[in-house]
Amino acid sequence: MDDETAEIELLEQNLNKTRQISQRMTSILSSFDTRLVKLEKSILPLYNSTQLLTRRANNIESVLQKIDDIASYQEGVAAEEALILRGPQSNQLTAYTEVLERMNASIAFNTLEGGSRDQARLVETGAKKLIQFYTKLVAEASSGVPSNGAEFTPIPFNPSLLASLRPLVAFMRTLPLPATHPSHPAAPGIQTALKEAQKGYGDMRGAWARKCLETYGKRVVDRAETIDGVVAGREFGTWVENMMKVAEEEYGLLSELAPLPAQSYLSTTFATLITPLTSLFTSTLSSLGSLIKRSLHKNTFLALSTYASLTALQGRWDDVMCRNAGRKENELKDGVHSIRASCLRSFPEFLADVRAAALGKGGDVGTGLVDFTISTVQYLNRIMEVRDAATSALLTLGDGNWKMGEGTQAGKTKAAEVDDQTILEHYTYDVVNVVLSSLLTLSRMNKRPAFGSVFLLNNVSYLRTQLLLKPRTDVTSILSRPAQETLNSNFRTAKAGYFDTNFSPLLQTLMDDKDKGKSATKDKFTRFFDLLEEITERHKLARVLQDDPEGRATVADEVVKLVVAFVATRNLGKEFSKSELDSAYMHRIIVDLDLRSYRSSEIISSDDHYIVYDS
Known part of the structure; x- marks a missing residue:
């Protein structure tokens, strides 16, 4: 028991010591806590002040960085603005277009309204500078001295200028327009400038094309007075064909170089481009028509040859000069009508001239060949060179209407039944009869019948030989059997008259x-x-x-x-x-x-x- 009591007492002592230590620790901790509270109260204002200063320092650093960024951007904008205002250079075109592309991109994502407006103005200015550069290059390609050789040779678009224009046009076609960038502030102004530039392109290229062709058109008209009419008519047709070749080439260039490639814009611009050409065609044809009308009997085959040449080109003119330009006006068609009118007049006037030649000569006419005999042979032979044109004109005139009111010949078919061959045979038959009648009239006017009979024989024989026996062309193919029989019969009659007037007194x-x-x-x-x-x-x-x-x-x-x-x-x-x-x-x-x-x-x-x- 004693031992247990001793242990209990020992435990109580230890417990008391522990309790004392705990109290002492509690006292120390309470004191430490009190001191911490006091320390916190004294440090907290300083902490708060330090945190505010740190935040302010960070803000100042951010502001300074932003200021640096803005300054750097402004320097770049100023450089770009200077580049744009200076305008594109041939060796800096890529750099120029890249600046405009960046500005267009920044406008699309920029939220600062004022900055967008300023950039839009710069973009519009840059676009207009590019358009001016485009116009300058086109003007250079549309200037100079055109070829003036004997044969027309079109001057190609300068290859170096074309190489410069292609990338420029490719970029211009990406510029903002109201149809593609409806919210872009510069789009309306850019579109207006592009329209004006494209119209200017048409004006410059049209004037250049006319300048290249004008000399040759004048030469064709001048030569028409001195060379064969059929050849002159074909030369005019060649000139018109060259005009259409030029127009075709220009349409191809326009399709490649037009800043606004939509078909509506192309048609309008091409119509502007060919206006000088159609005006040149009209004035040149008018000069040629005046020459024909001034002396139709002399220029009959010029009219027929021109009519044939223009008729052959009508379909191509419709495609090149009308359909591509979206035009309803057709100058070639109007020209064909005016030339055809002269052709229609030529047939009755030729017969009238032959009749007038017989009535207008008084007294003896000699015994040689008269002019209208020779001209008739030439006329009928030349008809073969423009046979299709003559046939078309005669069909338009109407069977027998070339007789100018004398009425159609009995036995002729109705107009609806007349084909190409028949209409030509009818006309040549009337030509032969009128010439023979005029020759007979002149032979009877001779006061000495013997000389009159020689005159008639010489002229009728010449007609028969040149048209039937030894023709230079296939003219016999358009002389009907009645026409051939008329020639043979009149030759026999003329020969009998020659024998009668010259040798009957001898035999008497x-x-x-x-x-x-x-x-x-x-x-x-x-x-x-x-x-x-x-x-x-x-x-x-x-x-x-x-x-x-x-x-x-x-x-x-x-x-x-x-x-x-x-x-x-x-x-x-x-x-x-x-x-x-x-x-x-x-x-x-x-x-x-x-x-x-x-x-x-x-x-x-x-x-x-x-x-x-x-x-």
Whole structure:
């Protein structure tokens, strides 16, 4: 027990010591806490002040950084603004466009309204500077001295300028427009500037194209007065074709270089571009038309050839000059109508000129070819060169209307039934008849029928030879069978009239059979050779078929046969020496229709025969 009591007492002592220590610790901690509270109260204002200063220091640092950023940005903006205001340079075009691209991007994301407006103004200024640069390059490509050689040669767009324009145009097509950037402040102004630049492009290129073509158009008109009409008409057609080639090339360039590539803008600009060309075409054709109207009989084939050339180009003109430009006006069509009107007039006027030529000549006209005979042959041959144009014009005029109120010929088909070949045959038939009628009228006006008959034979033979026997072209193909029969019939009639007026008096001397004595026979031959000498002298003045040796020889042979046959018939039963009736001898007298003079003293008597010796 004692031990346990001792342990309990020991425990109580330890417990008391622990309690004392705890109280002492509690007292110390309470004192420490009191001191901490006092310390906190004294440090807290300082802490709060320090935290505020730290925050202020951070804010100041941020402000200073922002100030540096703004200053740097402003320096960049100033540099970019200076670059834009200076305008694009050929060697800095990429840098210039990059600046505008950055500004456009910043406008799209910028929330500062004032800054956006300023940048928009810069973008618009830069775009207009680019547009001015574009206009300058186009002006350089549309200036200079055009080619002035014998043949038209278009001047291509300067390759170096074209290389500069391509990237420029590609960027200009990305500029903001109201249709693509409706909220962009600069879009309306940029679009207006682009429209003006594109219109200026059309004006400059159109003026340049006209300048290149104008000299050649004037040359065509000037040459038309001096060269063959068919050739001149084809030259005009070639000139118009060159104009359309130029227009086609310009349309291709416009499609590539137009800042506003929409079809509506292209059509409007192309219409502006070709206006100088259509004006040049109209004025040149008007000059050519005035030349034709001033002397239609001389320029008939110029009109027909021009009509043929323009008609062949009508479809291409519609595509190039009308459809591409969205135009309803068709200057070529109007020009074709004006030229066709001259063509329509030419047909009746040609017939009227031939009739007037017969009525206007008074007195003797000689025995040679008259102008309208030669011109008729030339006219019908030249018709073959412009056959399609002549056919088209005649169909428009109407079958028989070229007779100017004289009425259509009996037996002709109705207008609806007339084809190309028939209308030409009808017209050439009337031409042949009018010419033959005028020749007959002129031959009858001659106071000396013998000369009139030679005149008629020469002219009718020339027509027949040139149109039927030895044509230079395929003119026979447009002469109907009635026309050919008319020519042959009139030739036979003219030849019979020539024989009758020139050789009937010669043969008449041998018809008197009252006195059959030697003296009477000698007198008959004397009168025969007197008349032969007279015919000889006449034929020295009236050359028969001078330009047709073969035809002249044929007529001479027929004359010999006529005389010999008549002498033989009138002197049946009477023997003549071979020399008297030798056709070869008579041929020597008459063959060339020079009919050399022989004197009656050269006729000598030999028994009952009368021999004529060749001198």
